[in-house]
Amino acid sequence: MSSGAGYGTYALSKRRIDGLFVYAVIYLAFVYVPVLFLPLFSFNDSIYIAFPLKGFTFEWYGKMVDSPGLITALTNSLQVASIVAVLATIFGTLAAKAVTRYRIPGRGPIVGFIMIPLVIPGIIMGIALLILSKMAGLSLSLYTIGLGHMLVCVPFSMLVMISRLEGFEKAMEEASMDLGENAWVTFWRITFPLSVPGLIASLLLSFTISFDEFILAFFLAGTDVTLPVYIWSQLRFPSKLPSVLALGACILMASFVLVSFAEWFRRRGT
Amino acid sequence: MVDRTAPTAALGEVQLTLFQRMRAIFLRYEPLRGFALLSPTLGIMLVALALPVGLLGAYSFWTQNYLDIDHTLTLANYLKFFKGIGIEFQMPGIEFSPFAITWPIGIYLPIYPSLLLKSMKISGMVTLATVLLAYPMAYFIAFRVTQHKMIWLILITIPFWTSYLLRVFSWKIILGYNGVINSGLMSLGLISEPISWILYNPTAVVVTLAHAWAAFAILPIYVSLEKIDRSLLEAATDLGDGPMMRFLRVTLPLSMPGVIAASLLVFIPTVGDYVTPKLVGGTTGIMIGNIIQSQFGKANNWPMGAALSIISMLVITALICAVLWFTNRARKRVA
Numbered sequence: 334m335s336s337g338a339g340y341g342t343y344a345l346s347k348r349r350i351d352g353l354f355v356y357a358v359i360y361l362a363f364v365y366v367p368v369l370f371l372p373l374f375s376f377n378d379s380i381y382i383a384f385p386l387k388g389f390t391f392e393w394y395g396k397m398v399d400s401p402g403l404i405t406a407l408t409n410s411l412q413v414a415s416i417v418a419v420l421a422t423i424f425g426t427l428a429a430k431a432v433t434r435y436r437i438p439g440r441g442p443i444v445g446f447i448m449i450p451l452v453i454p455g456i457i458m459g460i461a462l463l464i465l466s467k468m469a470g471l472s473l474s475l476y477t478i479g480l481g482h483m484l485v486c487v488p489f490s491m492l493v494m495i496s497r498l499e500g501f502e503k504a505m506e507e508a509s510m511d512l513g514e515n516a517w518v519t520f521w522r523i524t525f526p527l528s529v530p531g532l533i534a535s536l537l538l539s540f541t542i543s544f545d546e547f548i549l550a551f552f553l554a555g556t557d558v559t560l561p562v563y564i565w566s567q568l569r570f571p572s573k574l575p576s577v578l579a580l581g582a583c584i585l586m587a588s589f590v591l592v593s594f595a596e597w598f599r600r601r602g603t
Numbered sequence: 604m605v606d607r608t609a610p611t612a613a614l615g616e617v618q619l620t621l622f623q624r625m626r627a628i629f630l631r632y633e634p635l636r637g638f639a640l641l642s643p644t645l646g647i648m649l650v651a652l653a654l655p656v657g658l659l660g661a662y663s664f665w666t667q668n669y670l671d672i673d674h675t676l677t678l679a680n681y682l683k684f685f686k687g688i689g690i691e692f693q694m695p696g697i698e699f700s701p702f703a704i705t706w707p708i709g710i711y712l713p714i715y716p717s718l719l720l721k722s723m724k725i726s727g728m729v730t731l732a733t734v735l736l737a738y739p740m741a742y743f744i745a746f747r748v749t750q751h752k753m754i755w756l757i758l759i760t761i762p763f764w765t766s767y768l769l770r771v772f773s774w775k776i777i778l779g780y781n782g783v784i785n786s787g788l789m790s791l792g793l794i795s796e797p798i799s800w801i802l803y804n805p806t807a808v809v810v811t812l813a814h815a816w817a818a819f820a821i822l823p824i825y826v827s828l829e830k831i832d833r834s835l836l837e838a839a840t841d842l843g844d845g846p847m848m849r850f851l852r853v854t855l856p857l858s859m860p861g862v863i864a865a866s867l868l869v870f871i872p873t874v875g876d877y878v879t880p881k882l883v884g885g886t887t888g889i890m891i892g893n894i895i896q897s898q899f900g901k902a903n904n905w906p907m908g909a910a911l912s913i914i915s916m917l918v919i920t921a922l923i924c925a926v927l928w929f930t931n932r933a934r935k936r937v938a
Contacts, residue, residue: 357743360736361758364817367773368762370783374776382776383786428644435637443641447648452867453656454875454919456892457912460899461655464662464909484651487644545767548877552899564768568882581769588764592757 372582380575393575397583400576406563410544413475413559417482418540424483425490425535426528433498447491450484458484459552466553473555481549486539493538497531537595541588662909672906680910684715715894719915722890723922725805726873729812733869734862736813737820741861742854744821745828756825763818771879774811778802778883803885811883812873820865827861828854856937863930867923874919891915 378388397403428447432440450458459481466477505527509519547561554562564580567573619627629635663680666673712720744755762770777783778801785797801807831854839849873879877892884890891911898908 353739353743353747356739357747357755360740363736363814364759364762367777367814368765368770370773370776371765371769381781382779382783383781384783385786385790424644424647427640431637431640431644435633435640437634437637437641443645446652447644449648449652452871452920452923453916454872454892456875456877456895457659457916458652458655460895460908460912461659462651463899464658464905465651465655468658480651483647487647491644541764545764547766547768548875551877561766561768564766565878568768568772577769577772581765581772584769585762585765589761592761592764596753596757 368585371578372585375575375578375582377575380572382574382578393579394583397576397579402563403560403576403580406558406560409475409557410560413479413482414540414543417479417486417543418536421483421486421490421539421543422494422532422535424487425492425539426494426532428487429491429494429498430524433495434503444491448488451488455485455546455548456552459549462549463552473553475555475557475559477553477555478550478559479543481553482543482546485546485549486542489538489542490535493535494528494531497528497534533595537591659909660913662906663913665906667904667906680907681914683907684910684914686713715891715911715914718889718894719891719918721805722874722892722915723918725808725812725888725890726870726876728809729816729873730866730870732809732813733816733820734824734865737817737865738824738862741821741824741828745825745831756822759821760818767815768878770815771811771882774807774814775802775882778807778810802883803888805884805888807883807885808879808888808890811879812876815879816869816873819868823864823868824858824861827858827864831857859930859934863927866926871919871923875915 373386374382375393376389376391377386378390378392379386431437432444437443462477462481462484463473465471466473471477505523506519509523510516514522545561546559547565550559550562551565558566564577567577629639662672664676664678666675666677666679740759744752744759748755775782779785780797780799780802782802784801785794788794789797835853835857836849839853844852874890875892875895876890877896880888880890880893884893895908895911895915898904898911902908
C-alpha cells in the first residue's frame with residue numbers, strides 16, 4: 334500500500350500550490366522587479382530617479398530619439414550583430430557538420446579548442462585582440478569588434494548546430510544519395526530543411542550575444558561605437574540617465590516581441 | 604602467347620588528370636573532407652584566438668618603457684605580481700563580513716594577489732548564491748510544471764534579453780544613495796536619511812551579479828533535471844524512500860552535471876567582470892578586471908596588464924581543473 338500511495342502522491346504533487354510554487358513566484362519577482370524599474374522611471378517626469386513618482390511623461394523618449402549618437406550606435410550595433418550572426422552561423426554550421434558527419438582524427442581536442450572562448454573571461458579575450466590589432470597595425474573599428482564577437486558566437490553556433498545535426502541526419506542524406514540525387518540536391522532538399530530550426534536558433538543567439546556584448550566592444554571600439562559602449566559612456570552623466578532608461582525600456586520591449594515571435598515560429602514549425 | 608601491350612594501352616586511355624586524381628583521393632578519405640569543412644572555422648579561431656593569446660603571453664614578458672615597448676624577455680612583470688608575499692602577524696578578530704575574517708597569523712598578500720583572491724571569493728559567492736537560488740526554480744519547472752514548461756522558461760529568460768549593462772545599472776538605481784530603496788523608505792517615513800552602506804561594497808557586487816547571471820544557472824540545471832528518467836524516482840519510492848531521501852539519493856546526484864555546468868558558466872565570466880564592480884562596487888568592491896583594464900587605460904602598462912591576465916587565466920583554469928577532477932573522483936567513488 335505504501336508504495337502505491339507514494340507514487341500517487343508523487344503524481345498528485347504536480348498540481349498544488351505549496352512552498353515550491355510560492356518560491357517560483359518570488360523568484361520570478363526577483364528576476365523581474367529590478368529590470369521593470371527601467372520602464373517605470375522612463376515615464377517619470379523628473380530627472381532624478383527616485384520615489385515618489387512625479388508625473389507621466391514621454392519627454393525622455395523624445396530626447397532619446399533626438400540624440401544622433403544613440404541612433405548611430407544603434408545602427409552600428411544592428412549592422413555588426415547581423416553580419417556576425419550570419420558569419421558565425423555559417424562557420425559554426427560548417428564545423429558542426431564536419432564533426433558530426435565525418436570521422437575526424439582528434440575530434441575531441443579540435444572541438445575543445447573551438448570552445449575555448451566560452452571558458453576565458455571576456456576581458457582577457459578583449460585585451461588579447463587589442464594587442465593583436467595593435468601589433469598587426471589594424472585600426473580599431475567596427476570590424477575589430479565584429480572579429481571579437483565572432484570569437485564568442487562561433488562556439489555557441491557550433492554547439493546549437495551539433496545538437497541539431499547529431500543523430501537523424503546521416504541516414505536521410507545517405508538515402509537521398511542512394512536514390513540517385515547528387516550532393517547539391519541532397520543538401521538543398523534534405524540537409525538544409527532539416528537544419529532550419531537550428532539555423533534560426535543559432536542566428537538569434539549570435540545576434541543577441543553580439544548586440545548585447547560590452548567588454549570586447551569596449552576594448553575593441555574605435556571612434557564608431559556599438560550601443561552598449563554608447564550606453565556606458567552615457568551612464569556617467571546624470572542628466573542623460575532618463576533617456577538611457579527609455580532606451581532600456583525599448584530594448585526590453587523589442588526583446589519581448591522577438592522572443593515571442595521566435596517561440597511562435599518554433600511552435601508553428603513542429 | 605598473351606599480348607601484354609593491349610592492357611597497357613587501355614590503361615593509358617583512362618589515365619586520370621591530376622585534378623581528377625586529387626578529387627578521387629579527396630572523396631575517398633573522409634577525414635580529409637571533414638578537415639576541409641572545418642578549415643574555415645579552425646582558421647578564424649587560430650587567427651582570432653590562438654594568435655592573440657600567444658601575443659598576450661609574449662607581451663607579458665616584455666617591459667613598458669615610457670612610450671615604447673622593450674622587447675627583451677624578462678620575468679619582471681611576474682615577479683612584480685608575487686613580490687611582497689609574506690607571513691604577517693596581526694590581532695585576531697572576526698568581523699560580520701565574510702570578506703574580513705582575520706587570523707592571528709596570515710599570509711600577507713600585496714595588492715595584485717589579494718585582488719585576484721578577492722575576485723575569486725566574490726565570484727565564488729555569486730556562483731553559490733546563483734546556483735542555490737536557481738536550483739529550486741529549475742526543479743519546479745522540470746517536475747511541477749506539466750503543460751507550459753516553455754512559457755515558464757521564456758518568462759525566466761526575457762529579462763536577460765535586456766542589455767547586461769542596464770541590468771547591472773538597475774541595481775545602482777535600486778541601491779543608490781537617492782535610489783529606489785532609500786527614496787522609497789524615506790517617502791514612507793521609515794527612515795529619515797538615506798542609508799549609504801548598501802551600495803559600493805562587495806555585497807552589492809554579489810547581489811547584482813547573482814541577479815544578472817540567474818538565467819545562466821537555471822537553464823543547465825533544468826536540462827539535467829529534465830533528463831532524469833522518471834522511472835528511477837518511482838523505483839526509489841517503491842523501494843521505500845521518502846521524498847527527502849529520494850531527492851538526496853536520486854535527483855540531486857543525477858543533476859550534478861547541470862549544477863557543475865551552471866557553476867562554471869557563472870564563475871568564469873564573473874571573475875573577470877569589469878562592469879559590475881565599476882558601477883556598484885565602489886573602492887572596496889573593485890576586482891581584478893578593473894586593475895587589468897587600468898593597465899590598458901590610465902596606468903598604460905600593457906605588459907603588466909598582459910601578465911596579470913595570464914596569471915588570472917592560469918589560476919582560474921587550475922581551479923576549474925581541480926574542481927572537475929574532484930567531482931570526477933567523487934562520481935567514481937559513488938559508482
